[in-house]
Structure formats: structure tokens, C-alpha cells
Amino acid sequence: MRQSFKAAVFQAVRWSGLTPALRKIFAGRAAILMFHEVQRDFRSELMTGTSEDLFEYSLKWLRHEGWEIVSLETCLERLANDSQPRRYAVVTFDDGYRDNVSTALPILERNNAPFTVYVPTGAPTRTLQSWWLGLREVLRSRDTVTIDAMDIRFSCPDLNSKASAMSKVAKWVHEDYNRAELLAPTFRNAGVSLSALNDVYFLDERELQGLAQHPLASIGGHTDSHPALACLDAASARAEMAGNRSYLENLLQNPVRHFAYPYGTPGACDTREERLAEEVGFSTAVTTRHGQVSDRKPNPLALPRIGVGGQFDTKLAFEARMNGIQSAMHGLLGLS
Known part of the structure; x- marks a missing residue:
């Protein structure tokens, strides 16, 4: 609106x-x-x-x-x-x-x-430690994503809902930049390598x-x-x-x-x-x-x-x- x-x-x-x-x-x-x-x-x-x-x-x-x-x-x-x-x-x-x-x-x-x-x-x-690339990769590759540090589970079966989830998590990180480190377990559990993403992007x-x-x-x-x-x-x-x-x-x-x-x-x-x-x-x-x-x-x-x-x-x-x-x-x- x-x-x-x-x-x-x-x-x-x-x-x-x-x-x-x-x-x-x-x-x-x-x-x-x-x-x-x-x-x-x-x-x-x-x-x-x-x-x-x-x-x-x-x-x-x-x-x-x-x-x-x-x-x-x-x-x-x-x-x-x-x-x-x-x-x-x-x-x-x-x-x-x-x-x-x-x-x-x-x-x-x-x-x-x-x-x-x-x-x-x-x-x-x-x-x-490109957490934004890791987060995007996790969301793109899954229709449900749990961010344990936020205690939130996102249902994101389409690109719009994935983009919305990306925005919400990014906003959470920007409220306290130390929170970026808390996303590491999410990446690890999803098998996402930040080093590999760095190499791609x-x-x-x-x-x-x-x-x-x-x-x-x-x-x-x-x-x-x-x-x-x-x-x-x-x-x-x-x-x-x-x-x-x-x-x-x-x-x-x-x-x-x-x-x-x-x-x-x-x-x-x-x-x-x-x-x-x-x-x-x-x-x-x-x-x-x-x-x-x-x-x-x-x-x-x-x-x-x-x-x-x-x-x-x-x-x-x-x-x-x-x-x-x-x-x-x-x-x-x-x-x-």
C-alpha cells in the first residue's frame, strides 16, 4: 500500500x-x-x-x-x-x-x-562472510526455511515470498550487525558455502x-x-x-x-x-x-x-x- x-x-x-x-x-x-x-x-x-x-x-x-x-x-x-x-x-x-x-x-x-x-x-x-549471498541461496533453493536465530520459519514457495523473506531477515540483521554471525548454522545446515558463493559472484x-x-x-x-x-x-x-x-x-x-x-x-x-x-x-x-x-x-x-x-x-x-x-x-x- x-x-x-x-x-x-x-x-x-x-x-x-x-x-x-x-x-x-x-x-x-x-x-x-x-x-x-x-x-x-x-x-x-x-x-x-x-x-x-x-x-x-x-x-x-x-x-x-x-x-x-x-x-x-x-x-x-x-x-x-x-x-x-x-x-x-x-x-x-x-x-x-x-x-x-x-x-x-x-x-x-x-x-x-x-x-x-x-x-x-x-x-x-x-x-x-557474505551472509547476504548465503541467505539468498538458502531461500532460492528451498520452499520452507527456518532461521533458528530469529525463531522464524518462512514458507516461501514462489519468488515474491522468497524476496519478502530475504527482506525481513536482512532488516533483522541491519538492526544489529552482530546478528550476521548467527546465520552461520542456517548456512551450515543447508550445505551452503559462502566461499563457493564468493567465487561465483x-x-x-x-x-x-x-x-x-x-x-x-x-x-x-x-x-x-x-x-x-x-x-x-x-x-x-x-x-x-x-x-x-x-x-x-x-x-x-x-x-x-x-x-x-x-x-x-x-x-x-x-x-x-x-x-x-x-x-x-x-x-x-x-x-x-x-x-x-x-x-x-x-x-x-x-x-x-x-x-x-x-x-x-x-x-x-x-x-x-x-x-x-x-x-x-x-x-x-x-x-x-
């Missing part, structure tokens, strides 16, 4: 002619877009990433609407120095999925769109080296093991960042200056993590806090992003976020 109401509001604003006015008031000068997987078979992956169709539409729409797609460094430089009312978009991907190359890269090339991929050490080394070291040589690509850090940094003591959090930066620089033989906080929510990163990121040597860091960039000189170590994808995302909703309509709804109607 909530999604239907929001869609109705978006559609009404589009046809009312109010979009230019709302854009002027609520939209920023720049937007950093956040993607994870770009999926050819979106439904069979339980609608957990971004569909290939929506990804391509988003880039074409940006070009059509006059947004200039630039690198993160270029975006921040132009915001600081360019007084003209130009609008900039930055494309980012978290985690380093194989489909960022196989599916997304040809689309990025057609649109001449620079992009950054934030990679945790554990993805190419296959050591990442993430770029390996050789592939990552190849991607780093692409003229449109930049590689950023994303910690060693993808923890919620705020849940760690300062020394451990710093080691996660520094170890990842060192690993990537040694592997790629290039400086790594950009960083994405795992999870990226206020509960996963705050001012302490900003300070640590600067100490380690990162010049920018992105969060998952929703928003566009409005200031000429935003905090480069706590940049907001606009997520694209998921079960309920649509072309209309994407346009509404980019035009500031969703921000207007949040401010005027209290809807996020």
Missing part, C-alpha cells in the same frame, strides 16, 4: 507540471548513485540488486536530463570551483561483483560513464586487476572483512581500513584514495570512522545515507548516496529521487 501511494504521488507530480519547481527547491547539484549487483535475471536473484533494464535507463535518463556523469574526484572539484548551475552524477558500485563487468560495463561504456567500484579484501580472496584478483586498467574505472576500498566499523574498537576499525587499502594498492599497483563504509548507515559509521578514514589515507568516503550533494564543499568523508535497485524500485521512483520529489515528500509529508 505504501509503495502504491508513493507511486501515485510521483505520477501526480510528474503530470502536474510541478517537477521543475520541486527540483529547484529540493534537488542538489550532484548525486552519487549507489549500485551493488546489476542483474540480468533480476527476479531469480530475488530482486536484491538492480535490474539491467533499470540500470541502463538510469544512465540514459541522466544524459537526457542534462546531468554530466563524472568521476567522484571531478565532481567534488567542480562543485567547489564551478559557479554555473550544472548538475553532476557519480556512479558507484559496492563489493566488486562479477556482473559489474559482465553486465554493467558495456552499458557504462556506451554512455561514457566513469565509475568507482569499492572492493573489500575478502571478496577477491574468497574469505568474505565476486571478481577474482586477476579480473579486478583487469578492471582497474579500464579508462572509466576507479577502484576504492571497502575494508578487509566488510564489518560495521562502529561495532569495532578503534584499533580494529583502523586495521580493517588500512589492511584493505594496502592489499588493493599492492594488487593493483595504483593508489587507492576512495572508500565506502560497509553498510554505511549512522549505526555503522560516524565521526570516529571519518577520522580513521582520513588517518589511513583516504581522501573521500561514501555512506549509504540518502541524499544528494548540495554544498559547494561537502564533507568528503561522509558523502551521501542515492541507492538504485531493490524489489520496489522503478523508473518513476528513480526519476522522483533525482528530481528531489522524494525529498519533498519526506519534508512535506513525512514519507521516506
Whole structure:
């Protein structure tokens, strides 16, 4: 019901002619877009990433609407120095999925769109405790799934119910990031290997080296093991960042200056993590806090992003976020 109401509001604003006015008031000068997987078979992956169709539409729409797609460094430089009312978009991907190359890269090339991929050490080394991949595999392969740690049994015979279960368990984990470890018995009982899933879904070291040589690509850090940094003591959090930066620089033989906080929510990163990121040597860091960039000189170590994808995302909703309509709804109607 909530999604239907929001869609109705978006559609009404589009046809009312109010979009230019709302854009002027609520939209920023720049937007950093956040993607994870770009999926050819979106439904069979339980609608957990971004569909290939929506990804391509988003880039074409940006070009059509006059947004200039630039690198993160270029975006921040132009915001600081360019007084003209130009609008900039930055494309980012978290985690380093194989489909960022196989599916997304040809689309990025057609649109001449620079992009950054934030990679945790554990993805190419296959050591990442990628609980989200394990959960998806368990749900895809079974019609009934018991999550002992939640004391819940899901009946999920079709893709929609599986996607719903995925969303509920993920929300439970995001309420307390330490809960991710409690899913291990579920994976073990189902015979699901996270290492094997890492091998299927993430770029390996050789592939990552190849991607780093692409003229449109930049590689950023994303910690060693993808923890919620705020849940760690300062020394451990710093080691996660520094170890990842060192690993990537040694592997790629290039400086790594950009960083994405795992999870990226206020509960996963705050001012302490900003300070640590600067100490380690990162010049920018992105969060998952929703928003566009409005200031000429935003905090480069706590940049907001606009997520694209998921079960309920649509072309209309994407346009509404980019035009500031969703921000207007949040401010005027209290809807996020």
C-alpha cells in the first residue's frame, strides 16, 4: 500500500507540471548513485540488486536530463570551483561483483560513464562472510526455511515470498550487525558455502586487476572483512581500513584514495570512522545515507548516496529521487 501511494504521488507530480519547481527547491547539484549487483535475471536473484533494464535507463535518463556523469574526484572539484548551475552524477558500485563487468560495463561504456567500484579484501580472496549471498541461496533453493536465530520459519514457495523473506531477515540483521554471525548454522545446515558463493559472484584478483586498467574505472576500498566499523574498537576499525587499502594498492599497483563504509548507515559509521578514514589515507568516503550533494564543499568523508535497485524500485521512483520529489515528500509529508 505504501509503495502504491508513493507511486501515485510521483505520477501526480510528474503530470502536474510541478517537477521543475520541486527540483529547484529540493534537488542538489550532484548525486552519487549507489549500485551493488546489476542483474540480468533480476527476479531469480530475488530482486536484491538492480535490474539491467533499470540500470541502463538510469544512465540514459541522466544524459537526457542534462546531468554530466563524472568521476567522484571531478565532481567534488567542480562543485567547489564551478559557479554555473550544472548538475553532476557519480556512479558507484559496492563489493566488486562479477556482473559489474559482465553486465554493467558495456552499458557504462556506451554512455561514457566513469565509475568507482569499492572492493573489500575478502571478496577477491574468497574469505568474505557474505551472509547476504548465503541467505539468498538458502531461500532460492528451498520452499520452507527456518532461521533458528530469529525463531522464524518462512514458507516461501514462489519468488515474491522468497524476496519478502530475504527482506525481513536482512532488516533483522541491519538492526544489529552482530546478528550476521548467527546465520552461520542456517548456512551450515543447508550445505551452503559462502566461499563457493564468493567465487561465483565476486571478481577474482586477476579480473579486478583487469578492471582497474579500464579508462572509466576507479577502484576504492571497502575494508578487509566488510564489518560495521562502529561495532569495532578503534584499533580494529583502523586495521580493517588500512589492511584493505594496502592489499588493493599492492594488487593493483595504483593508489587507492576512495572508500565506502560497509553498510554505511549512522549505526555503522560516524565521526570516529571519518577520522580513521582520513588517518589511513583516504581522501573521500561514501555512506549509504540518502541524499544528494548540495554544498559547494561537502564533507568528503561522509558523502551521501542515492541507492538504485531493490524489489520496489522503478523508473518513476528513480526519476522522483533525482528530481528531489522524494525529498519533498519526506519534508512535506513525512514519507521516506
